[in-house]
Each structure stands twice: as structure tokens, then as C-alpha cells.
Amino acid sequence: MTTTLITGGTVVSATGRAAADVLIDGERIAAVLEPGSHLLGTDLAASVDTVIDAAGKYVIPGGIDAHTHMQLPFGGTSASDTFETGTRAAAWGGTTTIIDFAVQTYGQKVLDGLAKWHELAAGNCAIDYGFHQIIGGIDDDSLAVMPRLIDEGITSFKLFMAYPGVFYSDDAQILRAMQVSRDTGLLTMMHAENGPAIDVLAAQLVEQGKTDPFYHGVARAWQMEEEATHRAIMLANLTGAPLYIVHVSAKQAVEQLAWARDKGQNVFGETCPQYLYLSLEEQLGARSDEWGAFEGAKWVCSTPLRSREEGHQDHMWQALRTNDLQMVSTDHCPFCMKDQKELGLGDFRKIPNGIGSVEHRMDLMYQGVATGKITLERWVELTSTTPARMFGLYGRKGVIQPGADGDVVIYDPNGHTSIGVDKTHHMNMDHSAWEGYEIDGHVDTVLSRGKVIVDGGQYLGTKGDGRYVKRGLSQYLV
Ligand code: URP
Ligand code: ZN
Ligand code: ZN
Numbered sequence: 001m002t003t004t005l006i007t008g009g010t011v012v013s014a015t016g017r018a019a020a021d022v023l024i025d026g027e028r029i030a031a032v033l034e035p036g037s038h039l040l041g042t043d044l045a046a047s048v049d050t051v052i053d054a055a056g057k058y059v060i061p062g063g064i065d066a067h068t069h070m071q072l073p074f075g076g077t078s079a080s081d082t083f084e085t086g087t088r089a090a091a092w093g094g095t096t097t098i099i100d101f102a103v104q105t106y107g108q109k110v111l112d113g114l115a116k117w118h119e120l121a122a123g124n125c126a127i128d129y130g131f132h133q134i135i136g137g138i139d140d141d142s143l144a145v146m147p148r149l150i151d152e153g154i155t156s157f158k159l160f161m162a163y164p165g166v167f168y169s170d171d172a173q174i175l176r177a178m179q180v181s182r183d184t185g186l187l188t189m190m191h192a193e194n195g196p197a198i199d200v201l202a203a204q205l206v207e208q209g210k211t212d213p214f215y216h217g218v219a220r221a222w223q224m225e226e227e228a229t230h231r232a233i234m235l236a237n238l239t240g241a242p243l244y245i246v247h248v249s250a251k252q253a254v255e256q257l258a259w260a261r262d263k264g265q266n267v268f269g270e271t272c273p274q275y276l277y278l279s280l281e282e283q284l285g286a287r288s289d290e291w292g293a294f295e296g297a298k299w300v301c302s303t304p305l306r307s308r309e310e311g312h313q314d315h316m317w318q319a320l321r322t323n324d325l326q327m328v329s330t331d332h333c334p335f336c337m338k339d340q341k342e343l344g345l346g347d348f349r350k351i352p353n354g355i356g357s358v359e360h361r362m363d364l365m366y367q368g369v370a371t372g373k374i375t376l377e378r379w380v381e382l383t384s385t386t387p388a389r390m391f392g393l394y395g396r397k398g399v400i401q402p403g404a405d406g407d408v409v410i411y412d413p414n415g416h417t418s419i420g421v422d423k424t425h426h427m428n429m430d431h432s433a434w435e436g437y438e439i440d441g442h443v444d445t446v447l448s449r450g451k452v453i454v455d456g457g458q459y460l461g462t463k464g465d466g467r468y469v470k471r472g473l474s475q476y477l478v
Contacts, residue, residue, distance in 0.1 A: 001025060001026035002026065002049040002050065002450065003023065003024065003025050003026075003030075003047075003048040003049050003050070004023070004024040004048060004049065004050045004051075004052060004406070004447070004450060004452075005021055005022070005023050005024075005044055005045055005048045005050070005051050005052070006021060006022040006024070006052045006054050006059055006408065006410065007021045007035065007036070007045060007051060007052070007053060007054060007055075008021070008035060008053055008054050008055035008056075009021075009022075009054025009055065009056075009057050009058065009059035009410060010057070010058050010059065011032060011058075011059045011060075011400055012058050012059065012060050012376050012377060012379075012380050013061070013377065013380060013385070013399060013400065014377055014378075014380050014381035014384075014385040014386070014399075015377060016377060017058075017376060017377065019035050020032050020033060020034065020035060020059075021033045021034070021035055021036070021037060021044070022059055022400060022408065023039075023044065023048070024406040024408070024447065024450045025450075026406075026450055027405060027406055027449040027450045027451075028402075028403060028404065028405060028406055028449075028450065029400060029401060029402055029403065029404045029405070029406050029408075030402060031402055032400060032401060032402065050452075052410065052445060052452075054410045054445075056412070056413075056414065057410050057411060057412045057413070057444060058376070058410070058411040058412075058413060059400065059408060059409075059410055059411075060094075060379075060380050060384065060400070060408070060409050060411055061380065061384045061385065061388075061397070061398050061399050061400050061404070061407060061408065061409075062094065062095065062096025062097065062127075062384065062397070062407030062408060062409050062446065062447070062448065063090075063093070063094050063095035063096060063097075063361060063362045063383045063384050063409065064095070064096070064097045064098075064099070064383070064384050064387035064388055064391075064393065064397055064398060065090060065095045065097070065098045065099070065329055065330050065332065065358055065361055065387075066098075066099040066270070066327065066329045066387040066390065066391055067099070067101075067246060067247070067270065067272070067329030067330060067331045067332070068086065068090075068098045068099070068100045068101070068329075068330060068331075068332040068333075068358055069100065069101055069331070069332060069333040069354065070082060070083045070086040070087075070098075070100055070120070070121070070332075071083065071120055072101070072103065072333055072354075073103065073105075074333070074335075074352045074353060074354065075343060075344075075350060075351070075352040075353070076343060076350075076352075077335065077339075077340045077343065077352055079333050079334055079335060079352075079354060080334045080335055080336050080340065080356075080427075080428045080429055081332070081334050081356065081358070081427055081428045081429075082120075082124065082428070083100075083120055083121040083124040083125050083129070084124040084125070084126070084463055085426070085427065085428040086098075086332065086334075086358055086427065086428070087124075087125040087126040087127050087129065087466055088126040088426060088459065088461070088463075089358055089359040089426040089427040089428075090126070090127055090358045090359060091126045091127050091446055091448065091453050091454055091459070091461060092359055092424070092426045092443070092446075092454055092459065093358065093359035093360055093361060093362050093363060093443060094362035094363075094409040094411065094443040094446055095127065095358060095359075095361060095362060096127045096128065096397075096407035096408075096409070096446065096447075096448045097127060097128045097129065097130070097393070097397055097407065097469065098127065098128075098129050098130075098332075098358070099129070099130045099131065099132055099387075099391055099471075100117070100121070100129060100130075100131055100132075101131065101132050101133070101134045101158060102114045102116075102117035102118075102131040102132070102133050102134065102154070103116075103117065103134045103136070104133065104134060104135055104136055104142065105136040105137075105166070105167070106136055106137045106166075108136075109141060109145075110133065110135060110141070110142050110145045110146070110149075111145060111148070113133070113134075114131070114133060114149075114152065114154070117131055118468070121468065122468070123463070123464045124463055124464065125463075125464070125465070125466030125467075126448070126453065126461050126462075126463065126465055126466050127448050127453070127461075127465070127466040128397075128405075128407070128448065128449070128466050128467050128468075128469050129466055129467075129468060129469065130153065130154075130391070130393070130468065130469045130470070130471050131153075131154050131468075132154065132156045132157060132158055132189060132391075133149055133154050133156075133157040133158070134157070134158045134160075134167065135157050135158070135159060135169070135177065136160070136166065136167040136168075136169075137167070137168065137169055137173065138159070138169050138173035138174070138176055138177045139173075142177075143176055143177065143180055146177070146180045146184065146186060147180065147183075147184050147186075149186065150184060150185075150186065150473070152470070153468070153469065153470025153471050154471065155185070155186055155187060155391065155392050155471050155472060155473050155474060156186060156187040156188075156189050156244070156391060156471075156474070157177070157181075157186055157187075157188065157189065158189040158190070158191065158246065159173075159174055159177060159188065159189070159190055159191070160190075160191040160195070161174070161190065161191060161192055161193055161194060161195055161228045161231070161232065162191050162193040162194070162195035162198065162228075162302060163191075163195055164195045164196055164199055167191075168195050168196075171231070171235065174190075174232070174235055175235055175238075175239065178235055178236055178238075178239040178241035178243075179239050179241070181239070181241035181242065182239050182240040182241045182242075185242070185473045185474070185477050186473075187242050187243075187244055187390075187391075187473075187474045187477075188236065188241050188242065188243050188244065189244045189245075189246050190228075190229075190232045190243060190244070190245050190246065191246055191247070191302075192225060192228035192229040192231075192232050192245050192246075192248075192253065193220060193224050193225050193228050193302065193303055194224040194227050194228045194231075197224055197227075198219050198220050198221075198224050201218075201219040201221070201224075202215075202216075202219035202348070202349050203349075205218060205219055205348075206347055206348075206349065211346055211347050211348055212293045212294065212296060212348060213283065213293070213294060213295075213296035213297040213299070213300050213344070213348050213351060214280070214283055214284045214293070214296050214348075215348050216300045216302075216304055216348045216349075216351065217280045217283065217304035217305055217306070219348075220302060220303060220304045222250035222251075222252050222253070222306060222310075222312070223252075225248075225249065225250040225252070225253045225303050226250055226252035226253050226255075226256060229245055229248075229250075229253040229256040229257065230256045232245065233256055233257075233260045233265065233267055236265065236266075236267060237260070237265055242266045242267075242268075242474065242476070242477055242478075243265075243266070243267045243268070244267070244268045244269070244270070244390070245257060245267070245268070245269045245270070246270055246329075246331070247270065247271070247272050247275070247301075247302075247303050247329075247331045248269045248270065248271045248275070248303070248316075248325060249271065249272075249274075249275040249303040249304065249305070249306050249312060249316070250303065250306055250312060251306075251310070251311060251312045251315035251316070253269075254269065254315060254316070254319045254324050254325060257269045257319075257324055257325070258319070258322075258324040261324065266476065266477070266478050268326050268327070268390065268476065269319075269324070269325045269326065269327075270325065270326070270327040270328065270329050271316045271319070271320070271325050271327075271328060272328065272329060272330055272331045272355075272357070273328065273330065273357055273360065273361055273364040273365065273434075274299070274301060274305060274331075274355050274357065274433065275303075275305070275306065275312065275313065275316050276313055276316050276317060276320075276328075276364075276368070277313065277364065277437075278299055278305050278313075278433070279305055279306065279307060279308035279312075279313060280304070280305045280306055280307045280308070281307060281308050281309065282299075282305075282308075283296040283299045283305050284296065286298070286299070291337065294341075294342070294345055297337065297341040297342070297344060297348075297351045298337065298341065298355075298431055298433050299355060299433055300341070300344070300348065300351045300352075300353055300354075301331065301333070301353050301354050301355045302353045317368065317373045317374070320368075320373075320374060320378070320382060321373070321374060321378070326382075326386050326390070327382055327383075327386050327387055327390060328361065328365055328382045328383055329361075329387070330355075330357040330358050330360075330361045331354070331355070331357075332354075332355075332356055332357055332358035333353065333354025333355065333356070334354060334355070334356025334427055334428065334429045335352040335354055335356075335429070336428075336429055336430040336431070337430055337431055338430055340352055355433045356427045356429050356432070356433060357433065357434065358427065359424075359425070359426055359427050360419055360434050360437070361383065362383055362409070362411075362443060363417050363419070363439040363441060363442075363443065364434070364437070364439070365379055365382060365383050366379060366411065366413075366439065366440075366441045367437075367439050367440060367441070369441075370413075370439075370440040370441060384397075384398045384399075385398040385399060386398075389474070389475040389476060390474055390475070390476055391471055391474060392471035392472035392473050392474055392475060393469065393471055393472075394475050396469075397469075405449050405450075406447050406448075406449050406450035406451075407447065407448055407449060408446075408447045409443060409445070409446050409447075410443075410444045410445040410446075411441060411442070411443055411444065412441060412442045412443075412444045413440070413441050415441055415442025415444065416438070416439065416440065416441070416442060417438070417439035417441065417442050417443070418437075418438055418439075419432060419434045419435065419436070419437040419438070419439065420432060420434075420435050420436060421435065426459075444456075448461065448465060448466070449465075449467075451465065453465060
């Protein structure tokens with residue numbers, strides 16, 4: 001077993017920061033010590049296998065991205081990152097755990113869908129991974145099998161109020177699933193958009209010749225998100241199910257969450273970097289020689305980008321400060337423009353939905369620290385500690401403390417990161433949704449269960465380093 005001492009850095013947690021050394025023994029953190037400590041009279045730095053100098057840098061728990069879609073089948077194609085490429089890109093960006101969504105679609109058995117996801121991931125991941133379970137259309141079979149997911153280490157499932165004919169569940173199905181959620185403690189995760197109404201609006205736009213990517217966001221109006229969020233909250237209220245709304249982008253949806261939380265309901269929400277930084281106006285203005293107005297397809301995702309004029313982005317940052325939103329995940333679902341997004345040339349409804357960000361979440365959120373939007377501690381809380389608590393990993397992940405996995409990132413606040421396909425880009429995509437973004441910080445070193453997997457601009461890990469992590473119930477259940 002190797003021993004590693006990280007010296008001279010500032011250890012940051014969700015609740016504070018302190019100068020401290022971190023001792024890792026094998027795969028686990030053994031001690032967090034006063035800087036320069038001796039242990040039983042021994043000079044630690046002289047007795048460990050490796051010393052990492054973190055002077056002037058932050059030492060934080062590895063990022064946990066609780067919403068990714070490696071290889072997700074969507075719109076006649078599949079997300080372009082495999083578990084191998086996507087988790088390696090995540091590691092480059094300081095994320096040491098992902099929770100991906102195993103998929104069950106109509107007509108398929110839940111446990112068969114799960115087995116397929118294990119097959120795709122096993123032996124291929126650079127970092128540790130867990131699963132949520134997508135259930136595409138609740139039926140008697142899925143209801144019966146849901147409690148068994150807990151034994152598999154899957155303690156949350158996602159339903160869709162959107163995508164009729166693909167993943168959609170109607171209110172009756174949702175109600176029945178939420179009753180199981182209440183009885184078992186499985187956390188209900190909801191894609192909250194009114195899919196049937198959106199499909200009517202989208203068809204009408206296409207009939208009017210409005211086929212460019214921008215109209216994706218017009219069809220998926222904020223009213224569609226607010227309404228579905230409210231409906232999900234009320235169904236959860238009725239059943240007593242714990243509820244987590246994924247990829248929140250409309251300020252009105254946040255208001256619904258805040259309203260329910262203020263009444264004491266156990267509901268939570270995540271947003272994603274794209275809803276903090278990017279807007280519908282920029283998507284409308286995007287043009288390139290290669291793609292013309294279809295350039296906007298790079299940012300087609302659901303929920304969609306929202307209007308900056310209407311203030312959604314500012315509201316998301318505010319909600320992260322006030323805890324009306326509790327987490328930031330990426331909803332990483334990358335598609336190349338060539339052969340994938342271009343399936344929607346001439347009809348925005350056929351553009352595969354999704355943006356790739358798994359590599360950039362820690363940096364993009366750190367930029368919120370650099371620009372004074374969130375504190376350093378809140379950065380750690382939003383990107384690591386709360387995801388660990390929310391999804392039953394805390395203690396092992398999401399914190400630097402004795403006994404926790406040695407998932408540690410050394411982040412340089414004086415470093416710099418330029419995002420772009422020709423600069424720092426390890427995701428399997430032919431473009432970056434974040435091209436040209438500049439970050440006032442840099443992921444220097446990444447350790448996954450005690451092993452240095454990124455350091456000095458080099459990837460030092462191996463395919464298969466990452467292990468499947470069984471999760472416990474959410475630590476926010478009441
Ligand atoms: O656009 C998105 N979000 N694609 C992935 C599927 C989903 O709804 O999360
Ligand atoms: Zn979704
Ligand atoms: Zn998603």
C-alpha cells in the first residue's frame with residue numbers, strides 16, 4: 001500500500017477552510033493534520049512514499065457529478081462519450097465520481113436495463129461510478145422490482161414528464177411510482193417539463209417553417225417547466241415521496257421549489273452550468289460558416305437554455321446562494337455536430353438533446369467563486385458534499401476526513417484554464433459548448449482512491465481504475 005502526504009495546502013470543506021496536511025494510506029484518507037505535523041515522533045514527509053506540495057493551492061474532496069449520460073441512446077443515436085472517454089474527461093476536470101443513469105425503456109425489464117449499464121461501464125471507467133435508474137414508463141413489473149434496486153446500490157430513479165413515446169410517464173404512473181418512493185426511501189428524480197404540450201407547440205412551430213435549433217427553446221417555454229415542477233411537487237406532497245427535480249433552468253421552477261421547501265416539503269433541485277452561463281439569446285445569435293443558424297444545435301438540451309433578458313441565469317446563481325437549489329450537476333449528454341446533432345437539420349425536434357460538460361463543471365463553478373457569486377465553501381458543497389449526501393455516498397465521498405476514500409483534488413487558484421477543442425478537451429465531441437471560456441483557476445492534481453490519476457498536465461490513470469459504488473439511501477430523507 002502506498003502512502004501519500006499532501007502538504008502545505010488549504011483544505012476546503014463545505015463548512016470552512018484550514019491550513020492542513022492530508023495523509024492518505026492506500027485507498028483511504030488516514031489523517032488530516034496540522035501543517036508539518038510529526039506522527040509519533042516521525043517526520044511524516046520523510047516516511048511516506050509520495051509527498052505532494054500543495055502550497056498556495058486548495059485541497060478539496062473530489063467532485064461528484066450526479067447527473068451524466070454516457071452512451072445514452074437518444075433520437076436515433078447515442079451520446080458520444082463512452083464510459084471510458086467520459087470518465088477520463090471527468091478526471092481531467094477534477095471529478096472523481098459520477099452517477100450515471102442506467103436506462104430502461106418501454107417494453108424492457110428494469111433489471112435487464114440495469115445489467116446492460118453494468119456491462120457498458122465495468123472495467124472501462126477512470127473514476128468511481130454509481131447509477132440511478134431511469135424507468136421509461138412505469139408498469140406493474142417496474143413497480144414490483146423497484147424496491148430491489150436498493151440491494152443493487154441504486155437508491156434513486158428518474159421519471160420523465162417529457163418525451164412522450166420515449167421515456168414519458170403520465171400522472172397515474174408517476175403517482176404509483178411515488179407511492180413506492182415513499183414506502184422504500186428511493187428518491188424520485190423528475191424531468192419536469194410538460195411533454196405532451198411541448199410536442200404540440202413544437203409541431204406548430206415546424207408547420208410555420210420555424211425549424212432552426214433556437215425554436216427548441218421556444219417550444220419548451222418556461223411555463224412548461226413551471227407547470228410540470230408544480231405538478232410533480234403536488235404529487236410528491238400527496239404521496240409523501242421525497243422529490244429531486246433535475247436540470248432546473250426556469251426561475252419560475254425555482255420559485256415552485258422554494259415555495260414547497262418553505263412549507264417543509266422534502267424537495268430538492270439541481271441546476272447545471274449551462275443554465276448559469278448560457279442563454280437563448282446567444283443560441284439565437286450563434287452562426288458559423290459551416291453550420292449557419294444550425295450552429296445553435298450545439299446548445300440544444302432539455303430543459304432548454306433560457307432568456308437572459310428574463311433573468312433566469314441570475315436567478316439560478318441566487319438560488320444556489322440561498323439554497324433554493326442545492327446542487328450543480330452537468331447532465332453531461334454529448335453529441336457531435338457531425339452525424340449526430342445534424343440529424344436535426346431542417347427540424348429542431350430531431351436534434352439529439354444534450355450538452356457535454358463533465359470535464360468543466362468544477363472549473364465553471366470555481367469561476368463563480370472567482371467572480372464573487374458563491375463562496376469557496378459553497379463551491380465544495382454544491383459540487384461534492386451535497387451530491388454525496390443527497391445520493392447516499394457521504395462519509396466515503398464528498399469530504400476530506402479520516403476513513404473517507406482518497407478522492408482529492410488539488411486546485412490552483414492562481415492557475416488558468418482556457419476551454420476549447422484545441423486547448424483542453426478530452427470529451428469525445430467534435431466541438432465544445434464552452435469554447436472560449438476562460439477560468440481563473442486550474443485542476444492541478446487529481447487522486448482517485450489514493451492513486452494520482454492526473455498531475456502536471458498528464459493523465460496517469462488506467463482504464464478500469466474506477467469501481468462501481470453501491471449507494472445508501474439519501475441522507476436528506478426525513
Ligand atoms: O438534454 C438533455 N438533458 N439530455 C439528456 C436527457 C435528459 O433529459 O436528461
Ligand atoms: Zn432529463
Ligand atoms: Zn439528464
